[in-house]
Amino acid sequence: MSGFVRARGTFAALATAGAAVTALLAAPSAVAAPQPVVGGSTTTTGAYPFVMQITDASQNQFCGGTLVSPTKVVTAAHCMAGETPRSVRVVGGRTYRNGTDGTVVRVDRIWVHPGYTRVTDGDDVAVLTLSAPMPHTPVKYVSSSDTSVYAAGTTARVLGWGTTRENGAASQQLRTATVPVVSDASCRGSYGSGFVASDMVCAGLASGGVDTCQGDSGGPLVIGGVLAGITSWGEGCARAGQPGVYSRLTTFSGLVAAQVASQPRARDT
Template identity: 75%
Template sequence: MFGPTRVRKTAAVVTSAAAAAATVLLGAPSAAAAPQPIVGGTTTTTTTYPFVMQITDASQNQFCGGTLVSATKVVTAAHCMAGESTSSVRVVGGRTYLNGTNGTVSKVSKIWVNPDYTDATNGDDVAVLTLSTAMPYTKASYVSSADTSVYAAGATARILGWGTTSENGSSSNQLRTATVPIVADASCKSSYGSDFVQTDMVCAGYSTGGTDTCQGDSGGPLLIGGVLAGITSWGEGCAEAGYPGVYTRLTTFSNLVTAQITS
């Protein structure tokens, strides 16, 4: 059906620091839709959302997002770590602007990727980074394995990131945010067919499109009631009608994440 080019990791750092600034998307879909700025969101700050982290290459070029869940642990998407090593990744906290120099920069001492992960469209899209330097910022709470009711259709979810502001656009220099409704599993299944793995994924977005995460937002948080409930994973294009964003259903992996945080 569809290939893994719909993951929302920026094409950038996979090749070089120079490419990290490029505006070309990784396998951009051929759809003609041209959504507007996260897409359809507003600017915000890391003061308001102190747990939102930039994941960058060694030169601090951002390519994914993450969520601080303890002083030294960051939850992100497994596909963000494809081809990466502890020496190639940095985590930046407290920096609202991509071109800023403030905040805290940490090396990564350990990358844990869900051992069942093969591809975002097959599910299991979760990773945990262990930081060499503790982050002095407020951490996010995350769902437990019993909190499955948070994904009720229509529930309001918040998305955050520095990703591209249109399918073929450039990244936002400032952190952006938007709210989107949780989509019923049956509706998401109708959109994505067998690519939607209900146990591992949850969809969020409007049926008419217009508001969504996009390339570069991968790994960032989906918050429900202020609690980390999902991880930006993949989608068909960005903000396209009938194709909501797909997020890792964190309740399924909460126990695995807890084991990494306490390790």
Template identity: 55%
Template sequence: MAKTLHRLIVSVVVSALASIFFVAPAANAGDVSPMIVGGTRASTATYPWVVYLASTSGSQFCGGTLVKANKVVTAAHCVSGRSASSTRVVHGRDDKQSTAGTVVNVTRIWVHPSYRTATSGYDVAVLTLDRNLNSATLPLATPQDTALYAAGNSALILGWGTTSSGGSASRYLLKANVPLTSDATCKSAYSQYSNTSMVCAGFPQGGTDTCQGDSGGPLVFGGKLIGDTSWGRGCAAAGYPGVYGRIASYHSVITAQL
């Protein structure tokens, strides 16, 4: 009863279950409480490849990264069991209350076939959009990009999620930088950690992290997408870094969907 899968939490139970490992069912993802903890305002003009996922009513529930004109990488737990017709991708909108940018329909959702739960890995998915977006895209980390995963690298995180575990949603896109941790550090925090499918990032003292609603959003270093926001204990807690899907490990299966 002490851990939280903090990236996607149903709003009506956030306060009661903030200390329990929990991923909201994807079928109800439109009902979730949609920031980066310890972040600052960011702009999609600077990061044009960061997008958010929304329900048909416009409620934001996860993040994602445009990796091809009509393809978005996100977390499997965001969309597993969810229909393409009930999912939208919002591009070029910093302020969720504005009408800026483009709202795009999703025609296909691919979830990694080995995905079961975020904590067991394979937490990656690819969305196919109904049109090509005129936008810069972010390259994927490859298996040869081992240097990008070195402990201490200061990686960029982006999202529209909550500013604290169980806290209020951000209206605006936020960003922060967090250092990648060593495999040993992450394994000591989480017994479920696997260096073949995950990577951790965060300061030892906490204070900066992804949080509820940031799931599926990007972890960026070296001009490449090296991770997608997946899970962790609470948000920005000392000794418990955020856990991200290790994109390099999934490069071939993601590329097959592009």
């Protein structure tokens, strides 16, 4: 793999074989502005109430997340690198990154997949347990048997507050776009050994132009109204022949279910 690889969260530089991997994060320690969905359109958290902002303690958004139960949020493992429950907040019902509305909840516990090391190795999934329930509607997530959702050409929806172009300015408003699922063979042709089919799924147009980007890490890939993936990484943003790479949630649904079943400690927000 060569070129500039983004890990779609804060503009985080993650070393990988011969390439600078940037998680699609928008972390406060980032060296460049976070970026929103490329080639999409603006939308609201009223339309997608399960989409969460993940912020630092000062409510600066650096990743996205998906509410899958009143107290559980699924996000990317790379979003949680160096974070502690004390350093993170989850904000629901806030369409604008710089808004003051919505519901801000502290994090009680962070679970990161124990096998995670870096985005291009897979296992890029984390679950946040909130200290109080979110008053917003969760979304269902895939089970381990739902592998047919990833059929090539299937339409998927992505959402996030990332940049609207590679290395561009941050979007203040939540954005969304639809992209087709890419076959494993085609994705392997784009990323070679960097694509781990058991853990990852690709989505994007062969011609490029529509994609997630920096700042979108951890956000949802929704197929048929169900959470099927987590925004993870890619080479550049919206480049032809370089689709976005998402965590294949069917692989991790059992682990996510175990976290969803665990109970948060009682604690004030």
